[in-house]
Amino acid sequence: MKKYNHTTYAILGILTTECRSGYAIKQLIDQSLNHFWKISYGQIYPTLKLIVDEGLATVDISAQDGKPDRKEYSLTSKGIETLKVWLEQPIEQIPIERNEVLLKLFFGRNQSIEHSILLLNDYKEKLEIRYQTYENIEQVISTHNTGEDLKYWLFTLDYGKRITKAAIEWCIDTLKQLENKGELK
Known part of the structure; x- marks a missing residue:
């Protein structure tokens, strides 16, 4: 199975919650994950594109009056399996804190x-x-x-x-x- 970076796995995990849009993902990160895992908007959208391109998620686009189209992402069975395999792997190394x-x-x-x-x-x-x-x-x-x-x-x-x-x-x-x-x- 292909190996992805930790940001990809984090976003796959977030998609198991009720967060479905890039904005909702960023909100969850800022309100909870940000205390131990930082992900910027600049990482979220390219990662969402990657996981769709890789078949790990699908995207549904809906039009909104006076706003850009809303994109909602959902994990595919391949995405769920990819996340599960990663979750079951031991950590590679103890994180080093930069303080x-x-x-x-x-x-x-x-x-x-x-x-x-x-x-x-x-x-x-x-x-x-x-x-x-x-x-x-x-x-x-x-x-x-x-x-x-x-x-x-x-x-x-x-x-x-x-x-x-x-x-x-x-x-x-x-x-x-x-x-x-x-x-x-």
Whole structure:
């Protein structure tokens, strides 16, 4: 079976939900997947074209008054099978996080401790906002969704909450050490 990139598999997966148009796909990505998987409009439409060309999905076009034609995509049996095969494969490698804060901190001896403290306080505040966002998302999806996807969506959300909470705790501990004039404990 042909191998595709992860964006293709993500969009195949999204098409198993109620999202059928490029716009709806982007909305779902922005509201949920974006916290762990980023896909731009510039990737969505070429990928939709690819999956139609490959026979993984069909497209139904309907006219709209005063608007461009609406394209709605549906997975074919080949598309469902392709997604299923990919889902059942083990992951190729553990993802590597690119984190600008860690990069800057790694070279922290080249700046004042005060600047490192400012950097970490700013990062901690952003993490706290992210954590609150996850809490809000959890409340919304738990209230408005009861389908089979809910528990899986909550699993990924729980992962994000735990990683964010751990990062906040790391910030607190690292800040304490920096505030003690850089003495490691």
